[in-house]
Amino acid sequence: MDTYQNDAATYHDTLNYRWAVFYVTHNVQNRTDSCDLRAVYGLTNVPRAVVNQVQSSAAHRWSFIFATDIQLQEDTLCTPHAPAQWLENLMTHLVAHEFGHQRAGLTDNTPNTAGLYHQGTVPKDRQDVMISPFGVEWYLHPDPVFDAFTSVEGADNFTCKGNLLANQNVH
Numbered sequence: 387m388d389t390y391q392n393d394a395a396t397y398h399d400t401l402n403y404r405w406a407v408f409y410v411t412h413n414v415q416n417r418t419d420s421c422d423l424r425a426v427y428g429l430t431n432v433p434r435a436v437v438n439q440v441q442s443s444a445a446h447r448w449s450f451i452f453a454t455d456i457q458l459q460e461d462t463l464c465t466p467h468a469p470a471q472w473l474e475n476l477m478t479h480l481v482a483h484e485f486g487h488q489r490a491g492l493t494d495n496t497p498n499t500a501g502l503y504h505q506g507t508v509p510k511d512r513q514d515v516m517i518s519p520f521g522v523e524w525y526l527h528p529d530p531v532f533d534a535f536t537s538v539e540g541a542d543n544f545t546c547k548g549n550l551l552a553n554q555n556v557h
């Protein structure tokens with residue numbers, strides 16, 4: 387973990403890219419010899435003390451997507467093997483999810499935090515992209531949805547969209 391973090395600090399061009407997603411081949415905690423239901427596919431550096439905050443220094447903003455691990459797990463080790471379209475959909479959702487953490491300090495939408503930032507509505511039969519752990523939905527749709535994505539409210543502290551708007555001027 388420290389290795390990725392140091393690389394991110396070293397190679398992140400903070401002048402041109404205030405926000406960054408790094409594609410990393412392998413997370414040492416992920417198995418490479420069998421289907422690993424606990425494999426970590428993505429990680430984001432978020433301020434620990436307060437939610438709905440972004441890292442004030444661009445040098446400390448990073449998300450990692452463990453691209454080779456994901457492909458190995460989804461294409462080879464786990465069944466059913468993900469068709470190319472599923473893998474593409476999954477990656478799109480993963481990046482949107484990690485970027486939600488990074489760009490607006492969004493929490494995972496778990497039973498513990500469902501009342502925190504995830505109170506908006508999503509299209510019928512869809513789930514907020516901040517859901518964790520993710521489900522089959524991430525394979526099936528090309529377009530991630532945030533709660534309140536289609537509603538009209540402005541910056542607030544109780545929906546994903548509201549938090550994205552509240553943090554949109556952080557550079």
Ligand SMILES: [Zn+2]
Nearest residue numbers: 483487494518
């Ligand atoms: Zn998450």
